Amino acid sequence: MKLAILSRNSSLYSTRRLIEAAREQRHTVRVLDPLRCYMRIAAGDFAMHYKGKPLTGYDAVIPRIGASVTRYGSAVLRQFELMGTCTPNPSDAILKARDKLRAHQLLAAQGIHMPVTVFGDNPDDTGDLLNLLGPPPHVIKLTESSQGAGVILAEKLSASRGITEALRGLYANFLVQEFVAEAKGADLRCFVVGDRVVAAMRRQAPSGEFRSNLHRGGTAVGVSPSEAECEVAVRATKVLGLGIAGVDLIRSDRGPLVLEVNASPGLEGIESASGKDIAGEIVAFVAQGCPPRKPSAGRRRK
Template sequence: MFDKVIVGSEEWCSFPGLGLPAIKARVDSGAKTSALHAININPFLKDGESWVKFDINPIQNNTKTIIHCEAPLIDKRIVKSSSGYREKRYVIKANLQVGDTMWEVEVTLTNRDSMGFRMLLGREAMSGRLLVDPEQKYLLGQPTTEKLKEYYSTNDEPKKGLRIGLLASNPELYSNRRIMEAGELRGHEMHFLNLKYCYMKLDAETPEIHYRGGRVLNDFDAIIPRIRPSMTFYGCALTRHFEALKVYSLNSAAAISQSRDKLFSLQLLLNSGIDIPTTGFANSPLDTNDLIKMVGGSPLIVKLLEGTQGKGVVLAETKKAAESVINAFKSLNANILVQEFIKEANGKDIRCFVIDGKVVASIQREALPGEFRANIHLGGTASVIKATPEEKRIAIKATKAMGLKVAGVDIIRSSKGPLLLEVNSSPGLEGIEGATNKDIAGEMILAIEKNFKI
């Protein structure tokens, strides 16, 4: 017992291996797990081992001072906070120094902007080493303001790159990880902004966007919206608010909104002179027979307007099957499109990736045997293909018609020539980068740089 170090309810400590010479901790024997404030948390492989890199603002209420850290990843764990919120966190091991004593501890990584301390020291880390006097604070001393400036002086230098936010939902997705990496490699300050953690202040004089815990997000140069379909309404609202704050958005909220509306997007494409498969749309089930005739009869495709990535797309091979599918959807008050089936495409389509008015890569996607539509998400395959000049022209024209800077344009080859299927405002990078070995994420960052003339 007498070998243990007595500490107060608040103490300054350090993580020498992470490059953190001083960080203030709340000492809490009621908490089992220790936690360290971290943002931009991204797992990666290093020499075949799992690691995680993350950024820390070590000083409370100071987001300008940033320490870039990386450590071996030992676990992913569900942690329940004092407020009852359950969160999956990455767990690392690091050497912790408290006073003159140093030992290895397990620490979970989480955004603690809403907390009063950048670190929480839990009982597992203290066991056998520390005793807590809850009436005391800083029994082991605390650094002066001048000392803190000396510790972190190099991090107060102005950054030469841009401050870019990736507005998305899952930091572990390949596409999101690659965009973060590409931005960092080009010297930009990249921040992953979870859509669900953002909220808005609508005010004529001081409009703001806040992040969980109250952090204000108004100081970004640019954002890259990667909005999943289920978050389209809220994601576009956030993007519009960033735009109102004069933050450059790689794809605008208006462009994303109209590209997600399948019917409206097809009408825009037709108005721009772009050919699509013959398509029908009706509100009443009473019009089913004429709707089927309108698109050339069976077999035909039935699509949910809200579907994406191959979901909500059905091939009806006979007239009876078509009637059943259409009427079933209608009975659920679902909005559907009916589209002619291009048999000669043989389950293949062309994905052209367009960035800033140029096709930067193209692949052919092929459906699994027995499937009618190519989709990598559903197990299809991708191979490099050279798009024809006409296909490139269609892809660029379609992207412009949607008002998008970045788009994945899907084209099908038919006996009538190339037909446009869909324009995706948040196209995935894994299939096209894997097939072509091109740095698509880097091209996206270059498009932002071009806007800022850097």
């Protein structure tokens, strides 16, 4: 298989591990910076170049598109798809997952439980909006945040009002959620590949912090998720159209609640915590699921 990895930096842990796994499984692999890919778009004629040379003949592409380049990176991935290249995470699925509000709406529509969430636009509605949610504490999240950035805990109603008004003044897109106290600052990252959870870790926030992200000083240990947790993680991944995802859950009194579905989950923390070769699982899944490359729609440009 001729495999491309879309990544801004080939030295990042996740990218390096995918390269190693691809080579161990005897695939040809190349890392492509999505910002150096450029496209020709015409009716029935799609072409892409990279640093002055055409990109052709790739059987599959694994996207590792960071949040800061979502728009352009997803356009590059879409161009690969239109040229007949297979991907486990299609461009539209990545866009769904990156927009927290959209993802929450789609998941809730399929009966997947999450912390109660509210969203509004007009400042005149702030009081009633917060009443819909219930008493504080409240968790306020930017809709395109990552790694815990842009996530704020408001412990009083006055704080929720003030933060909401400030974010609206900055024209930021955000949502407000209930705070699930019984989770005690911990969450569960389930790594989904295809139809199963291949690894999971429990992340614990440090003292004085409610965000359990490893980038925020959280600690992680490998765990065996329950059947219900595995089921909801796989379902959430499929609802958004992803083949590979990191699904963040919290354990609540009413069962597992989905916090987020990450379309480009990091490998370092969970491989270290679980001791599992997740990169190898990903490459094997891609190789098994991607058929021989289809011809490009239209004539092929040299």
